[in-house]
Amino acid sequence: MTEYNKSELLICTAARQMADNTICFIGTGIPMLAAALAKRTHAPNLVAAFEFGGVGPDLEKLPLAVGGSRTFHRAEIASSICDLMEAAARGYVEYGFLGGAQIDPYGNLNATVIGDHDRPKVRFPGSGGANDIGSLCWKTIAIMRHGKKRFVPKVGFLTTAGYLDGPGAREQAGLPSGSGPYRVVTDLALMGYDDETKRMKLLALQPGVTAEQVQAETGFELMIPDDVAVNDEPTDEELRLLREEIDPDHLYT
């Protein structure tokens, strides 16, 4: 078994969540590597879409910017932000990746501020495309580092809609029916959402991690089923692809 680091574990776990023959909004960093890996393993027909207009690039070289030329290298189309976001609004985009400073039990995300909005304690970059992706894609996958400061009972600023305050709330707010948070991938666990309560639920532990540890690092009560699976470790082949083909210069891993 080859040794691996936390980034590689996150990438492999995220890659396994995506189905073949789907369109997926990705940003720079870990989501991009996950898409590149999924394409080379179980999902050869996965289509990476970048919000500024690139759809289906070969990802031969890793993009450094969501609008950079590598996001449309040998792509199907080099389009525009309106075109891509409107495709998502019409239901074409299955997955979207999200990140943030904070996440709550309903998958709501904060990427805007900590503290008062007008005189914040910490100013983060802001929504960017995240709010649109969280509103318009069918399923969103959040990638975060686990920790009590990040997994909070209530986000300080609700940048991007998860299930808002529970079942039916998205639809009530006017968001597309049947859409919403799908997975949360962290260095400790893989989580999903309970069908009835829409609260975050532990699905699988990362190798060597216990459910108690995950709960201790989560600032709210996590639904923990009796039977929790354990994720497979990154395989030698996954690690080889990542290190030799996808990110040979170790820009992200």
Place this chain on the structure above:
Amino acid sequence: MSNLASGRGALFQKEKVDDLRHWVRENKPKGLMSKVMSEQEAIAKFMTEGCYLGVELYGSVRCPMSLVREVVRQGIGNLRLAGQGVLENDLLIAAGLVKKLDITYHGYEVFGISPVLRRACESGEVETVEWSNAALAWRFKAAAMGLPFLPVRSMLGTDTFTYSAAKEIECPFTGQKLVALPALTLDVGLIHVHRCDEYGNAQIDGISGFASEMARASKRLIISTEEIVPHEEIQKYPERTIIPYYIVDAVVHAPGGALPGEMPYVYWRDEKHMNLYFEQAKNAEGVEQYVEKWVRGTKDHEDFMKKLGGAERFEQLKAQATRR
């Protein structure tokens, strides 16, 4: 159609669609005339203290950085600004020229949070109103359509909406909730393109980001271009004209104008210079030194290019460009 809720953010730019129609009729030249001018002339002629500015695409990709640097040299302040921004908006904020910001994303992408934005917001120096990326592009689209607003399905149910200047409305046909985005008309728009003719007919290679919408939402549009081509070249492929001459007010020839960012298929980004900026941006003194040396300390774009390493460095970056 009834309003269900209102964002508490201020509307930084208010325009009436009929006033704009009259303004366009009286002020925009419809005949073919050369608009080629220097960056100094273009910025001095069309930008004014306190005007509302928009820049496309964004700092690290196909961004009119040479024009932005000229805005800083001329010190045109109290700006209201739309962004989606990396280096360009960062530079304007670092130079103390921005008063109000319609913000979507402002950061350094894989290099993280912008300390320049942090200092400006946390001190209260810059007032921010929140939007999403698509919302901002759709606000330009509304203006481009000659409409006062556009209904969309982003921002619903969030604080991004609460701290925006949007309104929630009920669809007059279906009754469903929608967000009404107010049209955003720019006093001045800055866009960098691959090529255009002297009249302003412009082509962009690769993704067009929000250039099409923003160009049409700009009262005054300044184009900087890698190359000025004969009018006949444009006429040969008119379907490639993404920005037509009649919305363009100035054409500035600026090879390397997007540096230190990338220009797709023409040159790769100057990673070394970007790192230098990110490093200096960490504190107020550092970024001020950067602005002094690389912006105010350069006479014009040509001088900036010289300082960056001249033709030799430019050729290196061109050699690294993404190939088709």
